[in-house]
Amino acid sequence: MASAIDVRGLRVLRGGMLVLRGVSLSVARGRVTGLLGPSGCGKTTLMRCIVGVQRIEAGEVSVLGEPAGTPSLRPRVGYVTQAPSVYGDLSVEENLLYFARVLGAPRERIDAALETVGLGEHRGQVVSTLSGGEQARVSLATALLNQPPVLVLDEPTVGLDPVLRRDLWTAFQALAAEGTTLLVSSHVMDEAERCDEILLMRDGEILAAEAPASLRRRTGAATLDAAFLALVEGRDVP
């Protein structure tokens, strides 16, 4: 089966710095792929390239077989930025209603999206009065409205309590089981265990791309944190 996202030789300059230094990767359809790496390694820039809002220096990015940023891809790729990008002066429901209209999603989808992110009882609340984690979930709910085949989520679980984090990861896996392709970034290594595949990133380059268990086996490390260190320091890795 063809992959959902293909990146070849991607180079991006931001503020005069080479943020992505020739990245190549592919993301399988209908799976949860984790994009892991320390803060500042280029995860957000890579995601911006995939949704087509980043100006690129060189390389090719294709999503569902079309060049990233093509107008026909816009309804088919959902993007959630790291900072919640919703209107703070509107209620949860007003935000979702607006984005549902822009996306052409039926109104009934709002209930389902709110349920997935566990914000049902906050629907009438003004977003700026919610906590940071709740605002991030409103932002996430927005991307679920039109059920796009590809979801690009930038650190969606930051600052959430463990119960919510578990619930969200369960929701991601359920979406993948229905055929949605998810690319989820995180700088928390233990979240990688919940992914089908992981992409380990450091300093604008991809260090490894494989299933979490296979990475641990290959590096002989007990945890993914240790595997990351082993890869960075090049110790005994076949």
Added chain:
Amino acid sequence: MSLRVTAATAARVLSQLRRDPRTVVLLLGVPSGLVVLLKYVFSGNPAVFDRIGGPLLGLFPFITMFIVTSITMLRERTSGTLERLMSMPLGKLDLLLGYGVAFAAVAAAQAAVVSAVALGGLGLDVAGSHWVVGALAVLNAVLGTALGLFVSAFARTEFQAVQFMPALVFPQFLLCGLFVARADMARGLELASYAMPLTYAYDAIDLVTRHGEYGGAFARDVAVTAGAALAALVLGALTLRRRTP
């Protein structure tokens, strides 16, 4: 172009305003307060009030909508919602037209309040139809909105955005003919005034309030004002970038 997205955006902008009652009160009340002030400043010389009061009715919405939209659009840029919208199936012009429609509605309310105060309460005398004065106020509000949306692309911070008001609106006000007849200005300034959209907006409203004239000159001034608003919206759409560095 999508009517659905334009209407949704207009409704969203109006809901945002509704959540901010203090701004609504200021938008609706401040022009009336200023007209009252103007009336009493010129109490010794009522002819001046009649001469500049009429045009001001039509020009207030231009200023307020310019400021309000340039800040609102900047907020949309800095909050990340613009980037999100740009990754969605939304036309740039749909977004800008949505803003235009929402603020035209606000301007209509503003014009209704300030006209009632000036024409009813303060006895301001205008030669032409009150309805035409109101319609011109809405047109000028759309012009202010369009220019505000366009210039917000050049502001990185709110501090910069508010400076565009004195930088771009004051000169147009001074040169449009409201304070000094354009023919009495230095030749260079007079020529410069013809490059400014507010000059035509002022001429149209002056023809109505002072002379009650709706002839060819009036039609030309209205057409130029509307054309400038449309051009600013298109320029605004061109400055919205889907891909950013």
